[in-house]
Amino acid sequence: MHLDLSELSQLAPIFRELFKGYHLSRSNPELYAQLSNLQDQYRALFKALGYELVCDSRGFYYFVPEQMGAQVNKTAQRLALFTFILVEHLADQGRDPLAVLDGGSLGRDELPALLDKYRDLFLQAEVTTVEELEEKVMRRLTQLGFASEDNGIYRFLAPMHRFLDVCLSVQQDRDLAATLHSALPLPTPVLVNDDIEDEIISLAEAETDESEEDALARAMAEEREAQEIDA
Numbered sequence: 001m002h003l004d005l006s007e008l009s010q011l012a013p014i015f016r017e018l019f020k021g022y023h024l025s026r027s028n029p030e031l032y033a034q035l036s037n038l039q040d041q042y043r044a045l046f047k048a049l050g051y052e053l054v055c056d057s058r059g060f061y062y063f064v065p066e067q068m069g070a071q072v073n074k075t076a077q078r079l080a081l082f083t084f085i086l087v088e089h090l091a092d093q094g095r096d097p098l099a100v101l102d103g104g105s106l107g108r109d110e111l112p113a114l115l116d117k118y119r120d121l122f123l124q125a126e127v128t129t130v131e132e133l134e135e136k137v138m139r140r141l142t143q144l145g146f147a148s149e150d151n152g153i154y155r156f157l158a159p160m161h162r163f164l165d166v167c168l169s170v171q172q173d174r175d176l177a178a179t180l181h182s183a184l185p186l187p188t189p190v191l192v193n194d195d196i197e198d199e200i201i202s203l204a205e206a207e208t209d210e211s212e213e214d215a216l217a218r219a220m221a222e223e224r225e226a227q228e229i230d231a
Contacts, residue, residue, distance in 0.1 A: 023145035023159035083163035
């Protein structure tokens with residue numbers, strides 16, 4: 001595919017956000033609009049660079065890196081576990097988890113009760129205080145584009161569907177086990193759960209020896225060289 005780099009006017013900020021693990025959605029209207037309009041061009045350029053650009057039909061984009069480090073694993077598993085806890089908590093309250101996690105919101109004032117109720121599970125994620133819950137979970141959700149925060153209200157964005165998919169899959173397995181009267185009911189997922197690790201593989205910063213500036217510059221240089229050869 002012949003790429004006209006002049007068309008990719010938002011290349012630098014788009015690459016920067018995706019490179020650091022951010023999920024671009026409609027909450028970033030300018031970047032999201034260009035990705036949507038020039039999706040094939042961006043996908044081809046990023047593929048040449050060694051990145052897979054994923055477009056989820058529910059309205060968000062993200063990179064799938066080739067590798068991820070131990071800390072990235074922990075972040076992904078911690079956020080997936082939090083989502084599972086929140087789904088259970090909302091259902092217990094008679095609130096629709098899908099409605100809350102698909103564009104709904106959660107107040108900061110709800111976090112203490114949530115931590116107290118599921119303290120044993122949060123210990124698996126090395127979260128023992130409300131401050132740690134905000135720092136290790138809520139702040140990471142906002143940093144990676146899964147949620148936004150305004151005046152103590154966390155609003156969940158479209159990329160939360162990645163975690164919801166995992167939770168719904170676990171729940172379906174539980175329902176199947178109950179239907180079959182299994183003697184080994186599936187437990188709540190823990191941080192060593194390989195399924196969660198596989199599903200949420202691209203969260204946070206991918207480990208790489210190349211900076212985002214160097215990677216972007218290399219991709220653009222390679223594309224220009226290819227165009228000169230074609231000419």
